Amino acid sequence: MIYNDADVIVIGGGIAGSSTALSLAEKGRTVILLEKGRVGEEASGRCAGGVRQQNRNVAELPLAMESIKIWADMINELEYDVGYRRSGNLQIAMTPDEYTSLHRICEREKSMGLKVEMLSQRDVRGLISTIAKDWDFAGGKYCPTDGSANPLLVVKAICRMARKKGAAIREHEPVTGMTLKSGQLTSISTFDNEYHAGAFVIAAGPWTHKLCNQVGLDSPLMVHRDQILVTEPMQHHFDPFIIYGDMYMRRAIEGNVHLWGGHHPIAAFDKQLSYGAFAYAADRIATKFPYLKKVNIIRGFAGLTCYSPDEIPILDQIPNISNLFIAAGFSGHGFCLGPIVGKLMAEWIADGRPSLDLSAFRWGRNYNKNDSDNYNCL
C-alpha cells in the first residue's frame, strides 16, 4: 500500500468503524481508518456498554443476534480481558400495560429465534434481591445471552486486532475536506495528508452530519449528550443489565455500578457532565432501589451520541455516490451491533452486497418512528 492510498478508507474510530476496518482487513483488503482523536474515546467508549439483542426495532434483531455470535468468537481472539460478560439483560415492566407490550415483543422475538422469557414479579425479585419491597411492578422480560463489556477497552482491542491483520489505524487525523469527481468520492484530506481509496465508509457518529455536508448531502442525524454516574465499587449483588422506565444500571466487573443520568438533545458538542444528571438518577432509584441512596457517587462522565429520527441507524451505500457508505445514527444502542455492522459493510464493499437484509436502514428512507415495530428502550 502506498502510504495514503488504500482499497478502503474508514472515517471514525468507534466500534462501527473499527469493526469495519477489522473485517475488511480479514478479507484481505487494504484499509486505513482515520480517527479525529483517539479510537474509542467518543460514544463507543462512553456508552453504557450493554451488548443487547432484546427489545430492539424488529429490523435490528437479526443483526443483533448475528452480532452476538461474532462477540463470542471475537472475545477469544482479543489480547486482554475487556470485561465482556453474558450476564443477561432484564427489562422491568413498570405497569401491566408495559408487561403486555413486552409480552407481545417477547413472542415476536422468540419466533425470530431469540432465547427470551417473561418473568413474574417474583421471578424478577429472585434475580435481583435489592429491589424496593413496596414497588409493585408488573414483572419483567429477560434475555440470558445479552450482557455488557467495558466499551472503551473493547474498541481499543478491536483496533489492535485490526492493526495486527494489516489495517492502518491513524489517530489525530480529523477529515477536513472531501472531493467528489463524476459522482465518486476520489480523495479526502486531513490537516497534513491527502488520502485516496476505491471506497469510503463514514462511521463518525455525531460528526457524520458535517462530513455528509462536505459532499453535498444533508443528513437527518442529530446529536444527544448522554450521561453516566459511577458509584464506588460494590460487592456483587446483581448480574443482568437492568432497565426500567427511562432508567438503566449495570455493574462493571470491577464492582462500580453505572447509572444513567439521562440524555439531552444538544446543539453544541459539549461533553461536560450536566448537573441535572445527578437528580435524574437519584429520583429514579429513590423508590425503586433505595439501598443506592446511601451509596456514594465517585465520578461521572458524558458522551455524545448520534440519533436518527426513527432511532435506527443508517447503513447504506449513498445513492448517487456509489463508493461512499454510511454506518451511523445508532441512537444510543449501537454497541452490540458494532461487530456485525463491520462485517456487513466489509461484505458490501468487498463482495458487492451484505449478507443480511439492510433495507430498513436505507439512507433517505421515510424516517418515521413506528412504535409497534420499533420498541427501543432507550
Place this chain on the structure above:
Amino acid sequence: MTHHYKAVILGAGPAGLSAAVELARSGTEVAIVEDNPDVGGQVYRQPPEGFIIKEEKHLVARHKIGHQLIQNLKKLSGKISIVHNAYTWGLCNNKCLAVLHNGKINLIEFDKLFLCEGAIERSIPFRGWTLPGIMTAGGLQKMVINQGLLPGKRFLLAGSSPLLLSVAASLVAAGAEFVGVCEATSYLANLRLLPNILTHGSLLSEFISMQQKLLRRSVKFYRPYTIASAEGEAKVRKAILAKLDNSWVPIPGSETQIDIDIVGLGFGFLPHARLARLCGCDHVYDPLQKYWKPMTDQYMQSSQPNIYIAGDSKGIGGADVAELDGRIAGMHAAFELGNITQREFSDQMNVLLNKKLRIKKYVLLLNQIFAPRDGLYDLDGDTIVCRCEGITAKEILAGIDLGARDINELKRITRFGMGLCQGRTCESIVTQLMIQRDVSINKIGYLNLRPPLSPVQLGTFETAASKDIDR
C-alpha cells in the same frame, strides 16, 4: 437552596482567611465555604473541640500568626459569613458552587470566586508503602501536635522537605523512643546555592539551630538516603534505606535496614487544584516542582473571569505567600467591585507585591534544594501506584506501551485514578512514569475532573432543585 454573595471564598486556610479579611475591610460582603469544622486549614489547625493545647516551642511563632489572623477575621464578622462542614463538590457554569451541607445540596452564587484549596502531600511510592503505620509527614504531624497522639515508639521520617525537621522536633518533644530522618537532599550537593542561602541569613540560622537541637536529642540522620522498601505483615516493622547518587537513584549495595513502627513520608506538596480544574482555567507545568498548577496573573486572577486562585493551590509557597496571595486577590477584587479607590489600591498593592517578591526568592531556593529528582521514580514493577484500585507500576507502564498518549486515556485503559480519591494520590506518580517513557508533558496533560469532586451519596441529590442547576 440557593444563596448569593458578592464574594465567595472556598477554603479557610491562610489564603482564604487573608482574602476574607481584606475584602471585609473594604466593606465587601464575603462568604467562606469550608469543608472542615473549623477555620485555619492545615497550617493553622485549631485545637480539637474540648482540647487545650500548649504548643511546642518550635511551633509557637506560627501559632501566633494564625491566632492573629483569626482574631482579625472575628473583628470583621459582621461582613463575613462562614459555612463550616460544607463540602464543595461542583461548580455550575462558573457562576455558582454546588455545596453539600448537612446532607443537603446548596447552590452558592457569586460575583467573585476565590479558590483557596490549599495543598496535598506528594506521594512517591516504594515497595510496601501501603502498609498501615506508613503515613504522610503532615498527617503524622497532625496526629502528634493536634490530636495529641504519639502513634508509635520508633519513627522514621523520609523524604525531601523542610517539613521533616519540624515533624522530627515534634516527635522528640512528644517522647518518641527513636527518630530517624532520612533525607534525599544532599547538603553538599546544594553547596552551590550557598550564596543564595546566605542572603536569607535568619532562616538559615533557624535551620542550623533546629538541626543542632535534633542531633543533641539523638535524632539519627541518613543523608542522602531514601526509603527503598518497607516490610511488615499487618503493619510496618522494618524500613530498608538506600543511599542516593546525584540524580537520586538508589545506589545498589548501599542498603541499610532499621526497625521502626511508624513512617512519615514528606516529599513536598502539590497544589490541590480541583475546582481550579473544573472551572477550565489554564494550567502550566512546573518542571522543577514536577506538578501542574493553575496560571494566575500578579493579582491572582485565573484565566476564567471573576475567578481568583490564591495560596498553595496555585503553586506551593507556604503560609506566608498564601497570606499575601489572599490579600492581593481580596484587594484586587475589592477594587474591581468599587469598594476601594484607585489611590488606595495602587499604594497598598505595591507594598504587597514587593513583599511577595522578596519571599518568593526564598521559596524558590527551598524548591531548588528540596524538589524531587527523577531517580525517586525508578519504581519496581510490583510497586503499587494507585492505592485505591491496586494498580501497579508494571500495569501503568504496560498501558503506556499499549499506546496511551495522554493521562486521561491512560486512566481509562488502566483504571488508575478511578477510585475513591480520584487520582489525588497517584496522578503525580503516573505523570512522572509517562515522562520517563518519553511522552512530552504537554501531551500527557492532567486528569480531566468531573463532578462530584469527592464521593457524595446518591440520595443527597433527590432534594436538589434540578431545574436550577440543569444546563
Place this chain on the structure above:
Amino acid sequence: MYDKSLAMRQKKGFKRGELVKIVYNGQIISAYKGETIATALIAAGHLVSGYSHSQPRGVYCNIGICHSCAMKVNGIGNTRICKTLVTDGCQIESQNDRLREIE
C-alpha cells in the same frame, strides 16, 4: 495476622475534654470528644482499617484526601475515619474488601 500499634496519648501540653465510648468491631473503646476516629483507634492499638485487594490498609494522609482509612461508620461504608470525629456510641467496622457491602 494482627499487629497492635504502640501508641500513647500525650499528657504533657494536652488537656482533653470528656470521654466517650465508641464501638469498634463489637469491642468498646474509650476516646476523647474532639478526637477523630483514626486517633481513637490507633490509640487503642488498631492500625489496620481494613483490606483492599487482600492488602492491609490504614491511615495515610490523615486529612481526608487519600481514602486509605475508609471504614464503615454507623452503617455507612467508605467513611474516612481521619475526618470523622468520635461520637458517643458510634459503630465502626473494618472493611475487609475494597467492594462496599450492600446494606
